[in-house]
Amino acid sequence: MNFSLFKTLARRTFTICLHTKNSTAASVTSKTKSFHTTAERKDLMEFFDIKKNWNETNIKVGRAWRLDELRIKSNTDLHKLWYILLKERNMLYTMEHECNENVRLFPNPERIDKVQESMNNIETVVRERNIAYYKLETGETGERPTDDVVNAFGLREKYQQKEYYLPKFMNTRWVRPYLEHGYINSVAVKKFLRLYNEKKYNEERKARNRNYNHVQQLLKRFPNMDMDVLKAEYPGVDIEKAKRTRKARGHYFPKY
Amino acid sequence: MSTRWYPIYQRGNPQLRIFLPNFWMKLVHTPLRQQPNIVHFQCSMEMTKHDIKNYLEKIYKVPVVEVRTKISLGKFRKDIGKGYVVKDDDIKTAFVTLPKTTTFEFPNIFEKKKGDVEDDLKSLEETKKTFKQYIERNRDRSDIPSWFSI
Numbered sequence: 001m002n003f004s005l006f007k008t009l010a011r012r013t014f015t016i017c018l019h020t021k022n023s024t025a026a027s028v029t030s031k032t033k034s035f036h037t038t039a040e041r042k043d044l045m046e047f048f049d050i051k052k053n054w055n056e057t058n059i060k061v062g063r064a065w066r067l068d069e070l071r072i073k074s075n076t077d078l079h080k081l082w083y084i085l086l087k088e089r090n091m092l093y094t095m096e097h098e099c100n101e102n103v104r105l106f107p108n109p110e111r112i113d114k115v116q117e118s119m120n121n122i123e124t125v126v127r128e129r130n131i132a133y134y135k136l137e138t139g140e141t142g143e144r145p146t147d148d149v150v151n152a153f154g155l156r157e158k159y160q161q162k163e164y165y166l167p168k169f170m171n172t173r174w175v176r177p178y179l180e181h182g183y184i185n186s187v188a189v190k191k192f193l194r195l196y197n198e199k200k201y202n203e204e205r206k207a208r209n210r211n212y213n214h215v216q217q218l219l220k221r222f223p224n225m226d227m228d229v230l231k232a233e234y235p236g237v238d239i240e241k242a243k244r245t246r247k248a249r250g251h252y253f254p255k256y
Numbered sequence: 257m258s259t260r261w262y263p264i265y266q267r268g269n270p271q272l273r274i275f276l277p278n279f280w281m282k283l284v285h286t287p288l289r290q291q292p293n294i295v296h297f298q299c300s301m302e303m304t305k306h307d308i309k310n311y312l313e314k315i316y317k318v319p320v321v322e323v324r325t326k327i328s329l330g331k332f333r334k335d336i337g338k339g340y341v342v343k344d345d346d347i348k349t350a351f352v353t354l355p356k357t358t359t360f361e362f363p364n365i366f367e368k369k370k371g372d373v374e375d376d377l378k379s380l381e382e383t384k385k386t387f388k389q390y391i392e393r394n395r396d397r398s399d400i401p402s403w404f405s406i
Contacts (some may be wrong), residue, residue, distance in 0.1 A: 060272040094283045094284075
């Protein structure tokens with residue numbers, strides 16, 4: 001994913017912020033006084049929790065940022081929030097490590113998960129915006145493209161494309177073994193595929209027989225059970241056929 | 257995000273930038289006594305020396321003189337119950353030198369505060385008391401679990 005959208009938008013919002021700041025600086029000062037911000041600590045002590053929380057057994061924190069809350073934020077806000085969360089996560093990792101070193105319990109370890117969840121949500125939102133921008137501009141998602149390829153074992157696989165310095169046809173080291181002789185046609189791969197398919201077939205066959213027998217036993221023990229539920233549970237089994245078998249008949253007179 | 261796929265760098269292209277880095281770093285104790293301006297970090301495996309320097313300078317605003325890194329191999333051990341071999345994760349450690357004038361002392365996080373010992377004793381007394389109460393209450397019904405009460 002490219003961040004050109006992010007870059008331009010961030011720049012634009014930043015410039016807008018600057019403009020507004022310059023024009024209304026005098027009028028805003030009285031209002032902004034009531035606005036509370038935490039003091040900035042530019043230090044290695046940022047890697048540690050605030051002193052109040054040291055030696056504490058229970059540290060209460062709020063919940064993670066939700067997707068809907070992040071969707072209404074501007075790109076600059078998301079960018080700032082990302083770095084706050086990043087620092088918070090580093091702090092938590094440091095404290096956790098220190099606790100482990102000193103054989104202590106790390107208080108409220110779910111804090112790490114909450115921060116991680118928020119970061120994942122930010123990433124999702126940025127990705128959404130990027131996709132929307134790319135669809136509008138180019139008609140494509142701008143995501144990393146994937147290919148369906150056959151791998152070295154002859155099995156189908158999703159391949160995430162990446163850039164190469166050499167184009168495919170010029171890369172003789174790759175072309176010769178892969179296309180001309182081919183892993184896919186070699187004796188070893190053919191043998192592997194034969195055995196692999198046999199194994200898969202046997203697994204399926206065994207599952208089929210197992211289910212069929214199990215349904216017969218169920219019919220024997222519970223002849224009046226709900227057939228629709230049974231059908232839903234074992235969709236591959238022919239229940240009418242299973243009813244008529246000797247295994248499904250109990251020690252009582254058959255109803256038919 | 258920085259561990260995502262980036263376009264290949266061709267000479268002359270603009271420098272590749274990271275907007276949302278997901279590198280982590282944690283500050284750890286120096287195992288041996290070191291100069292006061294040397295700090296040890298553990299960081300994500302993808303980070304290079306340049307990354308570490310930029311990370312500290314740009315995000316934490318900490319001036320850095322030199323960075324050296326080491327990757328230590330995770331331990332191989334046998335799983336206690338199952339017996340198969342488990343390998344712990346490798347650890348990348350960064351030895352960061354700060355400028356001569358700056359010093360960093362690792363804070364003592366688990367220092368006992370003044371009232372801590374008294375608090376501990378008080379809670380111990382309380383638990384003893386509640387246990388006594390529980391014994392008292394369950395004297396004639398010893399087969400009933402503790403959570404069952406009217």
